[in-house]
Amino acid sequence: MLLFVEQFLNGLQFGLLLFLLAAGLTLVFGIMDLVNLAHGSLYMLGAYFAATFTTLTGHFIGGVVLALMATLVVGMAVEVIAMRRLYGRDHLDHVLGTFGLILFFNELVRLVWGPAGMNLTLPAWLNTSVELLPGVHYSMYRLSIIIVALAVAAVLYLVVMRTRIGMLVRAGASNREMIGALGINIKLLFTFVFGAGAALAGLAGLMQAAILTAQIGMGENILILAFVVIIIGGIGSIRGAFIASIFVGLVDTVGRAFLPDILKLFLSSSAAATAAPAISSMLIYLVMAVVLIVRPEGLFPAASK
Amino acid sequence: MTQALTLRNLVAFGTLAVLALVPLYSHATGNFFMMTLFTRIVILAMAAVSLNLIMGFGGMVSFGHAAYLGIGGYVVGILAHEGVGSGFVQWPLALVVSALFALVIGALSLRTRGVYFIMITLAFAQMIYYVGVSLDRYGADDGLTIYKRSDFAGLLNLSNRTVFYYVCVALLFATIYLVWRLVNSRFGMVIQGARSNERRMRAIGVPTYRYRLTCFVIAGTICGLAGVLLANQADFVSPAMMHWTRSGDLIVMAVLGGMGSVIGPVIGAVALLVLEEALSGITEYWQIILGPMLLGIVLYARGGIEGLLQGGRHD
Numbered sequence: 274m275l276l277f278v279e280q281f282l283n284g285l286q287f288g289l290l291l292f293l294l295a296a297g298l299t300l301v302f303g304i305m306d307l308v309n310l311a312h313g314s315l316y317m318l319g320a321y322f323a324a325t326f327t328t329l330t331g332h333f334i335g336g337v338v339l340a341l342m343a344t345l346v347v348g349m350a351v352e353v354i355a356m357r358r359l360y361g362r363d364h365l366d367h368v369l370g371t372f373g374l375i376l377f378f379n380e381l382v383r384l385v386w387g388p389a390g391m392n393l394t395l396p397a398w399l400n401t402s403v404e405l406l407p408g409v410h411y412s413m414y415r416l417s418i419i420i421v422a423l424a425v426a427a428v429l430y431l432v433v434m435r436t437r438i439g440m441l442v443r444a445g446a447s448n449r450e451m452i453g454a455l456g457i458n459i460k461l462l463f464t465f466v467f468g469a470g471a472a473l474a475g476l477a478g479l480m481q482a483a484i485l486t487a488q489i490g491m492g493e494n495i496l497i498l499a500f501v502v503i504i505i506g507g508i509g510s511i512r513g514a515f516i517a518s519i520f521v522g523l524v525d526t527v528g529r530a531f532l533p534d535i536l537k538l539f540l541s542s543s544a545a546a547t548a549a550p551a552i553s554s555m556l557i558y559l560v561m562a563v564v565l566i567v568r569p570e571g572l573f574p575a576a577s578k
Numbered sequence: 579m580t581q582a583l584t585l586r587n588l589v590a591f592g593t594l595a596v597l598a599l600v601p602l603y604s605h606a607t608g609n610f611f612m613m614t615l616f617t618r619i620v621i622l623a624m625a626a627v628s629l630n631l632i633m634g635f636g637g638m639v640s641f642g643h644a645a646y647l648g649i650g651g652y653v654v655g656i657l658a659h660e661g662v663g664s665g666f667v668q669w670p671l672a673l674v675v676s677a678l679f680a681l682v683i684g685a686l687s688l689r690t691r692g693v694y695f696i697m698i699t700l701a702f703a704q705m706i707y708y709v710g711v712s713l714d715r716y717g718a719d720d721g722l723t724i725y726k727r728s729d730f731a732g733l734l735n736l737s738n739r740t741v742f743y744y745v746c747v748a749l750l751f752a753t754i755y756l757v758w759r760l761v762n763s764r765f766g767m768v769i770q771g772a773r774s775n776e777r778r779m780r781a782i783g784v785p786t787y788r789y790r791l792t793c794f795v796i797a798g799t800i801c802g803l804a805g806v807l808l809a810n811q812a813d814f815v816s817p818a819m820m821h822w823t824r825s826g827d828l829i830v831m832a833v834l835g836g837m838g839s840v841i842g843p844v845i846g847a848v849a850l851l852v853l854e855e856a857l858s859g860i861t862e863y864w865q866i867i868l869g870p871m872l873l874g875i876v877l878y879a880r881g882g883i884e885g886l887l888q889g890g891r892h893d
Contacts, residue, residue, distance in 0.1 A: 308693070310826075358877050364693060365639060369833045370876035372826055377869030384863050497704070497822055504697045544714040551712030558701040558708075562686065565698045569690045 278409055280530040281523070286415050288522020289422035293477035294495060295502040295514040296429060297470020303509020304445040305463055307356060308364050310371040312474055312499065313492025314378035315351075319344045319475025320482035320491065321382055324391040333396040340479055341472050348471020352464045360463070379489050390486035393479065418480050425476070426515060433511055442466060446509040498525075501561050507571030517572065521557050528553025586887040590841040593848055594754075597747055601740045613743055619851045620746045621807045624753050626831040626843035628800035631757050633829070634837030635766065636793050637773030638688070641696045642703025643828050645683075646676045646798045648710060648820030650805025655722045655815035665728030665736070669806055676802025677795050679706070684794035688787060703825060710817035721816025728810055736810055746807050750844070753800055758840045760796070769793050834875060836884025845883050 298312050322343045327336030351374070359370055395414055402410045433439035441462055444452045453459040478492070485491070502521050506513025532553050536545035564572060597620060604613040625647055632638040653672035662668065683702045690698050716722045727736040736742045760766050771779045772786040779786050809815045818824070827850075835846020853871075857864035879886045 302693075308696075355873055355877070362876075364696065365633075365829065365833050365837075366876045366880075368826065369830055370873045372830055373869040373872030373876070375869070376865040376872070380863050380865035380869065384866065493823065497700070500697060501701070504694065508693065547714040547718045548712040551708040554711075555705045555708040558704045562698055562701045562705070565690050565694055565701070566686055569694055571694075 275409055276530070278406070279411060280527055282411055282419070283415065283530075284523035284526035285519060286418050286422075286522070287526050288519035289419055289426070290477050290481055291495070291498055291502055291522055292426060292515055292518035293422055293473045293480075294499040295506070295518050296426075296511060297467075297473045298499050299503040299506065299509055299511065299514045300442065300446070300466050301470050302503060304442065304449060304466060305356075305360050306449075307359060308367040308371070309356070310368060310496065311351070311374035311378065312470070313496030314375055315344055315348055315471040315474040315492075316478035316481075316495065317382065317487070317489070317492040318347055318378065319472075319478035320393065320487035321386055321391060322475065323479035323482060324393045324487050325386075327393060333399070337479060341475055344475030345468045345472040348475075349464050349468035351471070352467035356467060357460070357463070375493070382489050386487075388489065390488040391482075392486050393482040395483050414483060421476075421480070425473070429473075429511065438462075438465070498557070501557055504571055505561050505564050507573040510571070510573040513571060513573030521560075524556055524560065525553055528556055584888075586884060589845065589883075589887055590839075593841070593845055594751070597750070597844075597848075601743055605740070610739065613739060615851070615855060617739070617743050617746055617811050618808075619848055620743070620750050621804050621811060622828070622831065622851065623844040623847035624746075624750045624807070625801045625804040626828050626835070626847050627750070627753050627757055627840065628797045628804065629828045630832045630837055630840070630843045631760065631800075632794055632797045633832060634839075634842070635761050635773065636769045636790060638790065638794060639696050639829070640687075640699040640794075640797075641822070641825050641829065642683070642699035642701075642706075643797075643801055644820045644822070644824035645703035645706045646680065646801035647805035647808055647824065648706060648815070648817065649676050649679055650802035651809035651815040651819050652710065652713075652716070652722075652805075653802075654728060654806050654809040655724050656716055658724045658726060658728075659716060659722060663726050663729045665730045665734075668728050669803075672802055672806045673799050676805070677799040680795045680798025680802075681791070684791045684798070688790055688794065700822060700825070703820060703822065707817050707820045707822070710820060717816070719817060721814055721818070724809060724813045724815065727813065728806070742810070746811075749803065749807065753803075754840055754844070756800075760793075761840060765789065765792075830872065834872070834882050836882035838881060839884055842882060842884045849883060 294312065294316055298309065301307050301309050301312070319340055322340035323337055325336075326339040326343070327333050330336050330339065355370065355374065359367055399414045399417060401413045403413050403416060405411050405416075433442055441452060441457055445459070445462065445466075449459065478487075481491070481495075498521060502518045503514055505521070506515070506517035529550050532549035533545050536549050536552075539545075540548065597616065600613055600616045604610050625643065629640065629643045632640055650672045653675050654668045657663075657668050657671065683699065687695055687698045687702065711719050727742075730736065734741060734745065736745065761770070768779065768784055768786070768789045771784070772790055776786050805819070808819065831846040831850050832843040833846070834850055835844065836842030853868060854864070857867050861867070875882065881888070
């Protein structure tokens with residue numbers, strides 16, 4: 274029971290992290306129709322910025338805020354320099370171009386920070402555990418990730434559903450030519466959305482960096498999971514991304530935690546230990562394939578195109 | 579189809595000629611590293627040509643094409659591990675298994691369109707990747723060493739690198755010829771018609787689904803053969819062969835070279851891998867140059883290297 278609660282919370286935490294990454298990706302994909310493989314690089318940059326700035330300032334929250342601003346700036350710069358010219362192009366051009374950006378950012382990080390990973394050190398007040406229920410202890414840091422991510426999700430929901438900018442974003446997701454024709458400065462809107470998505474990815478990256486480490490290439494694997502999330506959820510749909518990311522996070526984590534024991538009933542223990550993580554990772558893609566076969570546009574398609 | 583002596587044709591045939599002449603250079607200079615490098619290039623070019631059959635001509639963008647490299651490779655690796663060393667068993671079986679996988683994956687994936695097709699092919703490739711990772715008996719994540727290359731009795735000795743190189747080149751040329759014939763046949767016309775306007779093709783009475791599926795299976799089988807070669811070349815198979823970034827590499831090769839022709843992906847493969855090798859000789863941080871270069875090609879040279887040679891994009 275205790276293990277189950279802990280693993281469930283870990284799954285929720287991982288899912289919410291995925292949501293932060295997927296939210297930006299789904300907006301960029303939905304509104305600008307841009308396949309951005311380099312989104313994972315912004316995730317990585319967020320982690321490295323945070324590790325650097327917290328060390329430099331000696332202050333955790335201050336360093337994190339600086340890191341988020343830096344990622345936002347990098348994101349907007351990338352949009353203005355490169356992405357802006359890619360809108361309206363073929364998806365394959367996006368794949369090639371953003372693949373080039375991944376190479377560039379990975380190597381840039383190696384050049385600036387060196388090939389070894391970097392640790393993001395937590396302050397003492399985060400590096401403890403709390404007693405959630407009598408006898409159930411849980412890491413304070415993971416709990417704060419859940420809280421921060423839920424808060425961001427709520428703010429994002431309010432901004433997208435209740436403000437003028439959000440209205441423009443939604444309008445852009447369903448028909449971008451039309452809002453351009455209605456006199457909206459669509460270029461500026463795109464830069465803003467891209468930058469915000471970058472900052473969200475950076476936030477996810479820096480939060481993950483304290484659990485694992487900031488590493489080169491850390492963005493690539495989670496990027497594919499984020500793509501799975503936005504496909505299951507339906508491209509351009511924040512709500513779909515939210516539900517799908519929590520689902521994917523739970524399947525991944527809970528599968529990893531409990532499959533070894535289940536598999537041991539059938540396999541030798543070493544075989545079970547190798548197969549279990551692979552099977553739980555596979556499960557996610559299986560879910561996506563089934564979703565696409567049954568509903569070829571995802572669960573919550575944002576717009577009828 | 580006119581065969582004028584244009585710059586584009588010159589580069590295409592020049593590339594093929596260079597590929598055929600590499601062993602002569604290696605034997606003359608003793609630089610056998612060059613031949614090892616080009617063996618890899620030739621094999622990956624073959625995979626890229628097969629991908630371009632469905633992607634460039636059929637409009638089916640598969641983001642999981644490297645899965646067939648892995649399937650072909652693993653059939654060879656597993657058979658060798660279990661003591662079946664004969665190429666007469668390994669190779670046909672690898673092709674059949676690749677074709678069967680492509681048939682199932684294609685049959686399910688072709689129900690979707692556009693980005694969703696990209697993602698569902700990725701999903702299947704990832705599943706196969708994780709199957710590779712979970713194969714405890716066959717090395718799991720660490721991969722499987724192949725101690726003996728496929729044995730063709732007295733017919734061919736694949737352990738001789740020159741023989742092996744020419745086997746790869748011969749198969750690449752055969753692939754190019756096959757794809758070229760396919761593309762220019764009635765079958766190819768239907769495939770290209772279905773890319774530009776599937777509804778219209780169906781309206782004139784062509785069962786496009788069956789044609790597209792057949793095309794998908796052919797491409798998967800050819801790529802499986804490339805996987806067989808890759809496993810023999812490296813004497814090793816591992817899940818990394820089918821990692822999604824490898825599928826991305828194949829797409830990059832095709833787009834870089836130019837998707838409009840059969841030879842384009844070969845030029846792309848040669849350009850990308852030679853560039854990687856050359857840049858890594860200049861600086862340890864060579865990707866910092868290659869990355870923006872790729873971006874630049876996308877932004878300023880539509881239609882890849884082929885488009886550049888023709889001085890414009892042909893649509």
